[in-house]
Amino acid sequence: MFGAANVLAQGEAAFPPSVEDFYLPGILPWGAENSYWFTKITAMVWLAVGVLIIFFLATYRKPQLVPTKKQWLAESIYGFVRNNIAVDMIGHAGVRFAPYFTTLFCFILLTNLFAIVPFFQISPNSHIAFPTILAVISYVLFIYAGIRHHGAGKFFKNSLIPPAPWYILPLLIPIEFASTFLFRPFTLAVRLFANMFAGHMILLVFTLGGFAMLNANAWLAPVSVLSWVMTVALTFLEFLVIVLQAYVFTVLTASYVQGSLADEH
């Protein structure tokens, strides 16, 4: 972020980029290597939380019957998540979960969006810790919602024992157990993490690759321009991925909640 362009222009940036590039120097203490108490990532997460709280407080403070522009935006976001995700996936019982889904969707969307906002240009979600915590929250939520709705015994019976003849149950129960209680949180976290990680990595490769070619050989200069054009194009692709992943995370959480609320099919 700071003076990165100078480093690039002097040809000191390492190519190819590595995982090390995701570990930014600390802000407090300033510039410290291997000190991760307060980094740009931490700052961005706090910023995202602050922005969301202020945005929704400010827009919902004095709700008008004829909404103002800001109120319209906030209501559209909430309405979208409530109608198109919560109610669509879960039914009317899903309205209860709409506030959580909206928070989840907005938080992931905003933290993802940092990946392509100038001067931020890395998403906190490209560190697996953040998607993991989000996935754990969703995991606890859908198990808790299921136990609340059915009671513990019936919930686990519903989710572990499929309607099938007894002699294939030994084959099916391990699959049910793994897919519901092991793979769900894992895939939820890894899907978001890997998408954001790969997105940042691709942008790094094309940006730094342009500089690497420029510094290596004057004849490669036109190709390095091509590389930067690709960076711009891939940034648009990245935007698509950002929105899609925020949506997918929320939809899957809703789908899991729906599964644990559903009566036996």
Add this chain to the structure above:
Amino acid sequence: MADDQTPRPSGDRDDVPSGAGQGWTALAYLIAGMGVWGFIGWLVDQWLDTGGIALGIGAVLGMAGGIILVVRRLGTPT
């Protein structure tokens, strides 16, 4: 906007959940089936030193299990 927070009584499922959730569930079952029984087969392989035969059997059984689960859980409408 503030007054629609209270849900209708649960169990009132007059609208069918969208297909996306079912699609993800089906995919999860197919992959999980192969993964789980493939892993168990691999463990048996390590134990009995069968050189990959148990893993193959496990993966095929798991695929079959995954397909049965998809049919049973998602195939018959309630």
